[in-house]
Amino acid sequence: MTESIHVSNRAAKSRAETPAPRSRKRAGNGASRPDAGDLDIGLDALAGHAGYAVRRFQIWIFQDFIRTLAAVDIRPTQYSVMTVIGANPGLSQMAVAKRLGIERARLVHLLDSLEHRDLVSRVRSATDRRSHALHLTARGRTALAQFRRLAAEHERHVAEKIGKENREKLLQILSAFT
The missing domain is CATH 1.10.10.10 (Winged helix-like DNA-binding domain superfamily/Winged helix DNA-binding domain)
Incomplete structure (x- = not known):
């Protein structure tokens, strides 16, 4: 199996997430990860929009999928x-x-x-x-x-x-x- 799938150096890192930095950082897909201060910003009507919630969930899903399958x-x-x-x-x-x-x-x-x-x-x-x-x-x-x-x-x-x-x-x- 060694020749069939090359494991990248990223695989050596554990799945554990490092603490989020205090400043905003790109999430790798065009989205920014909120820092603790962003939680104080109200979403107003967005909180009731299914599309907004689905998009935020999709970002989380893709980030976890990519992190989980990074080794391959x-x-x-x-x-x-x-x-x-x-x-x-x-x-x-x-x-x-x-x-x-x-x-x-x-x-x-x-x-x-x-x-x-x-x-x-x-x-x-x-x-x-x-x-x-x-x-x-x-x-x-x-x-x-x-x-x-x-x-x-x-x-x-x-x-x-x-x-x-x-x-x-x-x-x-x-x-x-x-």
């Missing part, structure tokens, strides 16, 4: 693409892009990256020479199994944050959008 250097969208390809070998790039709501040009770049890491392969379609069928490589199948174990750890973090029953309710509510 996989991002949420890469994991989603590999999971869909693994469950549906032979799908076209267009089908994956549509199902996951990813812009085609962005998916091409993402697939280039996964192909460069020998996790995904594109095979010219036998029925449409303009299209490619997507498959996980042997290395990709092994890696996805490891990614899934780490993603399950991430889901445990979500359950710890909001409660197991609330996580289940949230998934049920959000299923209307998947």
